[in-house]
Amino acid sequence: MDHWWVVCVITTMVLLAPIIILGRKRRLRTKAGNRTHLPLGTLGWPFIGETLEFISCAYTARPESFMDKRRVKYGKVFKSHIFGSPTIVSTDAEVSRFVLQSDAKVFVPSYPRSLTELMGKSSILLINGSLQRRVHGLIGAFFKSPSLKTQITQDMQKYVQESMESWEDDQLVYLQDQTKNIAFQILVKALISLDPGEEMEFLKHQFQEFIAGLMSLPINLPGTRLYKSLKAKKRMVKLVHKIIQERRTNNMARAPRDVLDVLLNDASEQLTDDLLSDNMIDLMIPGEDSVPVLMTLAVKFLSDCPLALQHLMEENMKLKRRKHELEEPLCWGDYMSLTFTQNVITETLRMGNIIIGIMRKAMKDVNIKGYMIPKGWCVFTYFRSVHLDEQLYEEPYKFNPWRWQETDMGTSNFTPFGGGQRLCPGLDLARLETCIFLHHFVTQFSWEAEEDSIVNFPTVRMKRRMPIRVKRRWDPPFPSASL
Ligand code: HEM
Numbered sequence: 355m356d357h358w359w360v361v362c363v364i365t366t367m368v369l370l371a372p373i374i375i376l377g378r379k380r381r382l383r384t385k386a387g388n389r390t391h392l393p394l395g396t397l398g399w400p401f402i403g404e405t406l407e408f409i410s411c412a413y414t415a416r417p418e419s420f421m422d423k424r425r426v427k428y429g430k431v432f433k434s435h436i437f438g439s440p441t442i443v444s445t446d447a448e449v450s451r452f453v454l455q456s457d458a459k460v461f462v463p464s465y466p467r468s469l470t471e472l473m474g475k476s477s478i479l480l481i482n483g484s485l486q487r488r489v490h491g492l493i494g495a496f497f498k499s500p501s502l503k504t505q506i507t508q509d510m511q512k513y514v515q516e517s518m519e520s521w522e523d524d525q526l527v528y529l530q531d532q533t534k535n536i537a538f539q540i541l542v543k544a545l546i547s548l549d550p551g552e553e554m555e556f557l558k559h560q561f562q563e564f565i566a567g568l569m570s571l572p573i574n575l576p577g578t579r580l581y582k583s584l585k586a587k588k589r590m591v592k593l594v595h596k597i598i599q600e601r602r603t604n605n606m607a608r609a610p611r612d613v614l615d616v617l618l619n620d621a622s623e624q625l626t627d628d629l630l631s632d633n634m635i636d637l638m639i640p641g642e643d644s645v646p647v648l649m650t651l652a653v654k655f656l657s658d659c660p661l662a663l664q665h666l667m668e669e670n671m672k673l674k675r676r677k678h679e680l681e682e683p684l685c686w687g688d689y690m691s692l693t694f695t696q697n698v699i700t701e702t703l704r705m706g707n708i709i710i711g712i713m714r715k716a717m718k719d720v721n722i723k724g725y726m727i728p729k730g731w732c733v734f735t736y737f738r739s740v741h742l743d744e745q746l747y748e749e750p751y752k753f754n755p756w757r758w759q760e761t762d763m764g765t766s767n768f769t770p771f772g773g774g775q776r777l778c779p780g781l782d783l784a785r786l787e788t789c790i791f792l793h794h795f796v797t798q799f800s801w802e803a804e805e806d807s808i809v810n811f812p813t814v815r816m817k818r819r820m821p822i823r824v825k826r827r828w829d830p831p832f833p834s835a836s837l
Pocket of ligand 1: 490541637640708
């Protein structure tokens with residue numbers, strides 16, 4: 355009898371499915387038709403929409419070709435249907451700025467399900483309102499503090515030096531791996547004060563397992579990628595919980611030495627242990643991904659532009675010589691004063707588009723610049739098209755750090771770190787770390803880059819992990835003053 359019930363239900367579902375799908379599509383069309391200002395565009399196929407075309411473009415060297423084709427047809431803002439949701443794609447800097455500036459009553463973050471499951475509900479990337487502002491403010495203020503920058507500078511110099519000391523002439527170095535190792539250790543130290551050692555190795559290993567699932571199928575069953583990643587996260591959370599307990603037991607009032615201290619010292623009682631440990635782990639992602647990729651891409655672009663490399667080397671050698679003569683170690687202010695090196699980093703951010711764009715979901719009908727964004731739809735602010743727009747940047751595909759001598763980077767035409775209430779709180783840190791790395795690298799080594807190419811999807815990285823053959827520039831004419 356039970357068996358017949360199952361057969362009946364399945365048969366009914368199979369018969370009804372096409373009607374539901376067609377009905378949904380018609381509803382979307384009707385909704386679109388009613389709104390005179392809904393951007394032009396097409397929603398593609400039922401369910402998959404235009405996702406397959408988006409992905410096939412994303413894997414090429416020009417992922418923006420998906421956008422370019424539609425920009426010509428429909429304008430800078432158009433409608434589409436990607437990753438399971440009707441979506442307004444914005445390649446218009448002003449529209450994107452409005453979206454980023456809006457609060458959670460208007461737009462909330464929207465991420466793929468595998469990512470939200472792995473991050474956990476209390477991740478800063480997913481929380482909204484006063485709690486997000488509080489956590490963002492605490493983290494941002496700490497990352498901006500001179501004491502942290504001093505500590506990061508010392509640690510970074512130490513780790514970079516340790517890593518480079520082992521490089522021998524003509525050795526093949528995989529730069530992406532090296533930078534990942536350095537940046538991960540730096541961030542973990544800034545977050546929970548863990549030094550290199552057994553626990554760091556454990557964390558590194560678990561983190562690899564965790565991050566592999568961020569863009570996986572959202573199926574949490576034994577054996578699946580998501581399942582393994584969630585297990586790895588659990589093991590990391592256990593370690594962070596242990597550190598939290600130790601600190602709570604010791605309960606010593608002291609100046610915060612890492613992000614965990616900053617959040618533990620917060621008196622608001624909104625910050626539970628689960629929120630703390632979830633966020634400590636999520637905050638490691640830029641250490642393993644965005645920052646090392648920024649360093650690697652800078653070296654990639656410099657390898658392809660000898661003039662910029664020469665200029666950068668001269669600027670850094672000048673600083674190194676001056677500090678040696680003064681017998682002073684380099685401090686973070688010295689690195690930030692390297693104008694051309696900073697311009698190289700800015701240009702790398704523009705061309706590299708490490709975060710291609712940001713997804714938000716509309717909480718109500720929104721009208722921006724005459725475009726209607728219906729409640730429940732997603733908006734994809736696609737930074738890459740803005741950063742490579744020839745109306746905004748002359749010869750946009752040319753690596754030209756000199757352009758930043760005249761260009762203002764504080765405009766909505768340049769948003770590698772997002773904007774508004776969720777503007778990346780780690781942006782100073784990312785620049786500082788990259789600057790320190792470049793300084794030590796170019797003043798000590800020349801290199802020949804082997805053939806490699808940039809992969810843009812699902813995350814930006816070098817296909818072959820950026821193999822380079824290094825040569826020590828000289829037996830240093832003066833001892834490193836930086837340590
Ligand atoms: C090249 C390096 C980096 C890039 C390109 C980058 C980019 C971004 C972008 C575009 C956002 C905005 C996300 C949104 O609006 O939803 C963001 C947010 C964030 N970033 Fe970064 N980031 C980098 C490095 C870092 C570092 C080193 C940290 C430090 C741990 C960090 C921590 C965060 C946090 C906590 C947020 C979320 C802020 C919030 O939602 O309130 N990022 N980042």
